Structures are given as C-alpha cells and as structure tokens.
Amino acid sequence: MKTTPSLKSKVIWITGASQGIGRQLALTMARQGGTVIATARSFGNLDRLQNEALDLEGIIIPLPADVTDQDAVIRAADVIMNRFGRVDIAVLNAGTFIKTAGVDFRSTHMRKHFELNVMGVCHCLDALIPVMVKQQSGIIAINASLAGYRGLPAAAAYGASKAALINMAESLYTDLKPEGVDIKVINPGFVKTPLTDKNKFEMPFLMEVESAVEAILSGLNRRHFEIRFPTVFGMIMGLLRVLPYRVYFSVIRRLNQ
Numbered sequence: 001m002k003t004t005p006s007l008k009s010k011v012i013w014i015t016g017a018s019q020g021i022g023r024q025l026a027l028t029m030a031r032q033g034g035t036v037i038a039t040a041r042s043f044g045n046l047d048r049l050q051n052e053a054l055d056l057e058g059i060i061i062p063l064p065a066d067v068t069d070q071d072a073v074i075r076a077a078d079v080i081m082n083r084f085g086r087v088d089i090a091v092l093n094a095g096t097f098i099k100t101a102g103v104d105f106r107s108t109h110m111r112k113h114f115e116l117n118v119m120g121v122c123h124c125l126d127a128l129i130p131v132m133v134k135q136q137s138g139i140i141a142i143n144a145s146l147a148g149y150r151g152l153p154a155a156a157a158y159g160a161s162k163a164a165l166i167n168m169a170e171s172l173y174t175d176l177k178p179e180g181v182d183i184k185v186i187n188p189g190f191v192k193t194p195l196t197d198k199n200k201f202e203m204p205f206l207m208e209v210e211s212a213v214e215a216i217l218s219g220l221n222r223r224h225f226e227i228r229f230p231t232v233f234g235m236i237m238g239l240l241r242v243l244p245y246r247v248y249f250s251v252i253r254r255l256n257q
C-alpha cells in the first residue's frame, strides 16, 4: 500500500479554502498532520471548516482575507510569519469562472478574472517569495486549469487568466529553483465543486473533489512541475495544445456543435 508522507509540523497556506477544492485540500492536509492556514472571504465557512478539523491530527486556522486586496494579503502573510515564522507549502487556489461567450464579451469579465485569478495569486507571491527565498525552501503550487492550454469556446476570460498563470509559473520555476523554492502548477480538468455546479453543459471526465485532492497531494510529493488530472482528459488536452491552428480549430468546431 502507498504511504503518504506526514505533513506534521508543516505550515501550509491555502487560499480559496472556504469551499470546493481548497476546502477539501485543507481538511485532507490537516488529517495528515499539517498546520493549515485557510484563507477566503467568508468567515462563516472558514469557522465551520476549523470546527470540522477539531478531531484531526493537524489543525486548520481561519485567516479571512480577500486576495484581490494587496494590503489584506500582506497583512495575512504577516500574521502567519509572526505566529509560525515560516511557510512550507502554499496552494494558491482562490479563483472564479464566468462564462464568456464571444458575442457577450465584456471587458469587466476579463478584469474580474485577472483581478482574482491572476492578481490574487500575484499578491500572495509578493509575500511568499521573499520568505521562501530566505528559508531556501518551500513549495508554491498555483492552481491554474487545463483551460489555460488553449483558447476554448465561451472561456476567453477564464482561459486567458489561467494561461497567464501557467506562463508565469513556468518563468518562476526556472528563476526560483536555484533559491530552493519549488514552483508547481496545478492543471485540473472538471472537478465537482460549487464552481462547476453552476455549469449547464455536460462536463467531460468530471471528477469528485476527493479524487482531485488526492491527485494534488500526490503531485505535491513529486518533483514534477505540473500536477495534471484526470489522466486521460489531461492527455487529450495536452494533444490539443500542440495541434496546428487549422487542425485545432476544426476539432474544436466539431466538439462544440
């Protein structure tokens, strides 16, 4: 049987921890002994999450903050550093999806995605990179999406924000490796969460949040840069990613009919 390394004594910061992937990840990491600092905007959900973890080996500490607010993120990071003096693992997961069909294109949708999905991550990086470079250790996992591989129908804003994250993470990986800081990118397919519960279309290879979290944890324990799941959908999207435009658009047109 595969054994999971203990997270005992690890200080872990998860954003977007009040529901969905982040919440399940927080509970699972606390079950494995981690000290999990859980950030999101809703106090109530974070409080409930803390109570749910009371009997676990580790703990969950709610640290409410809006990641689009740079000062609030810096204050949150200061709270963590004052209490624990370090961060071992950060999972920058807070994000949103607003369907953006081409005919309904709104720059406000694009701004919202970039402010939360991209700048929310960047505000955390402002705080985390100096800390981890000083420690000469640490893992920062950025939750992007397979939707960041190529432009998909009705996802101009979401896809562009996730493509930006993937590209940024690739740069940071190379820059920060020599400093002992391990940057990872998480590229999930469809995961059943409150975010995807709103989708009206059929989601291929939809997976349960527990399986998604298992894949993330297994990826955090490996050396690879990318944590991609589910396997088959990841391979299909990987193939679409390298197709020449003419073939790619023809495949997408047929899939979108």
Ligand SMILES: NC(=O)c1ccc[n+]([C@@H]2O[C@H](COP(=O)([O-])OP(=O)(O)OC[C@H]3O[C@@H](n4cnc5c(N)ncnc54)[C@H](OP(=O)(O)O)[C@@H]3O)[C@@H](O)[C@H]2O)c1
Pocket (backbone or CB within 6 Å): 015, 016, 017, 018, 019, 020, 021, 022, 039, 040, 041, 042, 045, 065, 066, 067, 068, 093, 094, 095, 096, 097, 116, 120, 143, 144, 145, 146, 187, 188, 189, 190, 191, 192, 193, 194, 195, 196
């Ligand atoms: N579910 C999927 O199929 C899927 C696939 C690929 C990638 N992803 C990515 O995975 C991440 C999590 O997705 P999910 O499905 O778990 O979404 P979710 O269920 O909607 O959860 C999103 C989390 O982000 C938090 N959040 C939203 N705005 C925030 C803000 N301004 N400041 C701080 N926290 C904020 C939310 O809490 P509050 O509202 O309390 O702030 C919530 O905890 C996202 O980045 C998403 O793009 C998801």
